[in-house]
Amino acid sequence: MFAGRSLLETVAFLLSLLIAIDVHEFAHAWMANELGDSTARYYGRLSLNPLVHLDPMGTMMMLFSLFSGFGIGWGKPVPVNPLYLRRGPRVGMGLVAAAGPLSNLVLAAIVAVPLRLGLTMSWSLLNLLLIVISVNIGIALFNLLPIPPLDGASILQGILGIIRAPWAYRVSDALDRIGVQGYMIFVLLILVDQILPISILDLILGRPASLLFRLMIGL
Numbered sequence: 097m098f099a100g101r102s103l104l105e106t107v108a109f110l111l112s113l114l115i116a117i118d119v120h121e122f123a124h125a126w127m128a129n130e131l132g133d134s135t136a137r138y139y140g141r142l143s144l145n146p147l148v149h150l151d152p153m154g155t156m157m158m159l160f161s162l163f164s165g166f167g168i169g170w171g172k173p174v175p176v177n178p179l180y181l182r183r184g185p186r187v188g189m190g191l192v193a194a195a196g197p198l199s200n201l202v203l204a205a206i207v208a209v210p211l212r213l214g215l216t217m218s219w220s221l222l223n224l225l226l227i228v229i230s231v232n233i234g235i236a237l238f239n240l241l242p243i244p245p246l247d248g249a250s251i252l253q254g255i256l257g258i259i260r261a262p263w264a265y266r267v268s269d270a271l272d273r274i275g276v277q278g279y280m281i282f283v284l285l286i287l288v289d290q291i292l293p294i295s296i297l298d299l300i301l302g303r304p305a306s307l308l309f310r311l312m313i314g315l
Contacts, residue, residue, distance in 0.1 A: 124196050
């Protein structure tokens with residue numbers, strides 16, 4: 097993804113990724129706490145300190161990005177007890193899940209304000225802001241995919257929990273059954289995407305991300 101970029105740009109991407117993951121995981125913990133579950137707060141996750149949200153393997157992958165030119169990484173999942181959530185397990189977990197991607201979109205919009213205002217800045221600062229915006233949009237949209245264990249699956253479960261209809265129960269049950277196979281489904285999607293003449297990932301992630309990026313910076 098980041099092959100061919102300068103070392104400075106790659107480091108800026110890694111820094112942006114660290115900030116995005118930190119805000120994302122904090123938002124999960126904050127929402128869970130607001131809904132009555134203090135588990136994340138008990139484990140010290142209700143914090144903007146990025147060190148408490150770092151996953152060992154996810155962090156290694158972020159560091160590997162510095163040398164490989166490929167950017168990927170993830171944070172430590174926030175512990176949540178669905179039984180303590182005031183809105184109920186499914187709806188409550190849907191709200192907790194939604195807080196993560198929403199926080200990334202809000203952060204991207206805030207960072208984009210100086211660009212929308214046309215403020216004068218150095219090229220390095222401009223480039224950093226653009227990377228922060230694009231990384232947060234990318235993380236938000238990626239996590240909104242309705243594939244377990246991504247946030248999108250929990251959000252969809254929350255929506256289905258509100259709908260009192262037989263088909264909603266059937267879809268919800270199907271999501272529960274494929275939960276443990278979510279990673280395999282996503283890997284299969286990537287492999288299939290490589291052989292198709294039209295990129296599925298570009299259609300569902302790349303193009304919406306590009307549109308959001310242009311809207312935020314005012315192009």
